[in-house]
Amino acid sequence: xxxxxxxxxxxxxxxxxATFHPGFTxxxxxxxxGKTMIVTSLHLLSGARAEAGRVRTGSAKAIVEGxxxxxxxxxxxxxxxxxxxxxxxxxxxxxxxxxIAVRTVGSDGRSxxxxxxxxxxxxxxxxxxxxxxTIHGQNDQLRLLRPERQRAALDxxxxxxADAALATYRKARTRWTTLLDELDRRRANHRELAQEADRxxxxxxxxxxxxxxxxxxxxxxxxxxxxxxxxxIRTAAVTSQEIVAGDGDASVVDxxxxxxxxxxxxxxxxLRALLPRVTEALTVVTDIGEELSAFxxxxxxxxxxxxxxxxxxxxxxxxxxxxxxxxxxxxxxxRTAESRLAEIEDPRSSIEELEVAVDEARDKVASAxxxxxxxxxxxxxxxxxxxxxxxxxxxxGDAALDVAVALEAGGAEDRHAIMVGxxxxxxxxDGADRVEFALVAHQGAAPLPIAxxxxxxELSRVMLAxxxxxxxxxxxxxxxxxxxxxxxxxxxxxEIGKRLARLARAHQVIVVTHLPQVAAFADNHLVIGKTSxxxxxxxxxxxxxxxxxxxxxxxxxxxxxxxxxxxxHAEELLSTAEGERVQA
Numbered sequence: 093x094x095x096x097x098x099x100x101x102x103x104x105x106x107x108x109x110a111t112f113h114p115g116f117t118x119x120x121x122x123x124x125x126g127k128t129m130i131v132t133s134l135h136l137l138s139g140a141r142a143e144a145g146r147v148r149t150g151s152a153k154a155i156v157e158g159x160x161x162x163x164x165x166x167x168x169x170x171x172x173x174x175x176x177x178x179x180x181x182x183x184x185x186x187x188x189x190x191x192i193a194v195r196t197v198g199s200d201g202r203s204x205x206x207x208x209x210x211x212x213x214x215x216x217x218x219x220x221x222x223x224x225x226t227i228h229g230q231n232d233q234l235r236l237l238r239p240e241r242q243r244a245a246l247d248x249x250x251x252x253x254a255d256a257a258l259a260t261y262r263k264a265r266t267r268w269t270t271l272l273d274e275l276d277r278r279r280a281n282h283r284e285l286a287q288e289a290d291r292x293x294x295x296x297x298x299x300x301x302x303x304x305x306x307x308x309x310x311x312x313x314x315x316x317x318x319x320x321x322x323x324x325i326r327t328a329a330v331t332s333q334e335i336v337a338g339d340g341d342a343s344v345v346d347x348x349x350x351x352x353x354x355x356x357x358x359x360x361x362x363l364r365a366l367l368p369r370v371t372e373a374l375t376v377v378t379d380i381g382e383e384l385s386a387f388x389x390x391x392x393x394x395x396x397x398x399x400x401x402x403x404x405x406x407x408x409x410x411x412x413x414x415x416x417x418x419x420x421x422x423x424x425x426x427r428t429a430e431s432r433l434a435e436i437e438d439p440r441s442s443i444e445e446l447e448v449a450v451d452e453a454r455d456k457v458a459s460a461x462x463x464x465x466x467x468x469x470x471x472x473x474x475x476x477x478x479x480x481x482x483x484x485x486x487x488x489g490d491a492a493l494d495v496a497v498a499l500e501a502g503g504a505e506d507r508h509a510i511m512v513g514x515x516x517x518x519x520x521x522d523g524a525d526r527v528e529f530a531l532v533a534h535q536g537a538a539p540l541p542i543a544x545x546x547x548x549x550e551l552s553r554v555m556l557a558x559x560x561x562x563x564x565x566x567x568x569x570x571x572x573x574x575x576x577x578x579x580x581x582x583x584x585x586x587e588i589g590k591r592l593a594r595l596a597r598a599h600q601v602i603v604v605t606h607l608p609q610v611a612a613f614a615d616n617h618l619v620i621g622k623t624s625x626x627x628x629x630x631x632x633x634x635x636x637x638x639x640x641x642x643x644x645x646x647x648x649x650x651x652x653x654x655x656x657x658x659x660x661h662a663e664e665l666l667s668t669a670e671g672e673r674v675q676a
Contacts, residue, residue: 139218
């Protein structure tokens, strides 16, 4: 529930604050006092667009601060969605387990939002406040005329079964449209895929014919460099091998062998200490001689081998020039191309498989749409009956609400058409149904869409009747009504007051009204007053005690707040309303 609301620099309000209580709270005041600013401030906390023109003249910014107590279930758990918003935003609860939401709007139009002491995007704050706060104004009445709002209201009435059926339908439709888009893409790209396959197949075949080995280009370059100067390399290798380990006394190995023998036979310790180093040197030189011998043996006998290697290098360079910077890259290109070919090698076959998958997905969508249509049709009858009962209680005579659920026709060229109960229907984002609310003026009259037949006052009562019906299975939210009683009076106004009082049993209800018949049924009464001292008007908000309520109701009745007759009428009205609330 909303416990406190503070407003600074918004419209005609310089600074005001109000405390709200459970039940039914009414806000009244003279025209121009700033009642609409209260609703505007709640809209801002709900994430509505900020307008610099709302900032009070002479103020640098407007600030709206609301303190909310979040509802908990019997187990003491909060709504998971609300808990997630608090956790993800880092918002902190006060010691009394309330959370404070603040919206600031600068005179330059810039807006800031804070939730639980943390700066957050306006949308994040709106997600939390919209989870606990519902605002109904004249614009909301107009939105009720839109088909999608009427469908949403019917789904709310239908409850969890409709929610589950709609979720199933949306999931099935998402998969179907994804497959359908892929099928269209495959069909459109059939020729391009075939051309791509030809290009890839040519490249794979060309690389396979050469069959390069990993790193072969680098090894080949080193070998060719060596063979380009074959004789000088051979001379260097053979001569070096002979010097190091050749036959005869001139070889290094033979010389080191003689040195080792001499040292072994020497009687001097200093000379014998050199033996390990001479032995190590002899080992190293012997290894060098063996490697030189092996290298010379591996050299080709003639330069004919060079021509073969140059031809091979040319083949590899052709592949590198076409497919990748080096041979390893060419091999990887071939592997990737073969994988892609496996996907598109037979485009016709993949299209046929996709067509089967699309048909199966369409059948699942049709099944889900049929179930959803059945649930909505059944709920429509029950909703119409309950709302019609409420309308009769709201002094609308024999008027009744008709809730029609019809299938949205699917044209011959509609790619999202499905069959529901033998009828071709369009599968929209929220089902295949078109929901329409119609008003039956009296028994025997033809139902007419409320957009064409309902007056402003009737539309207000239709919306209130639906809110009373839709609120039955839920509780704990804050419902704000901005002049929902516009265009009505007399007995109808009394009945509206009764319905709002009944709605307040399960919800916190805050109503801005100009009708005393409605205000009399409130549990709490706030009045918006205005003062002026030669400058801009300033509005104030204060809570009325019972005696002050009588005076305010008298003023609302006929501007008779100071007369005995006006107070008597107001006292009678308030006492009657209090008696009605006790009996209820």
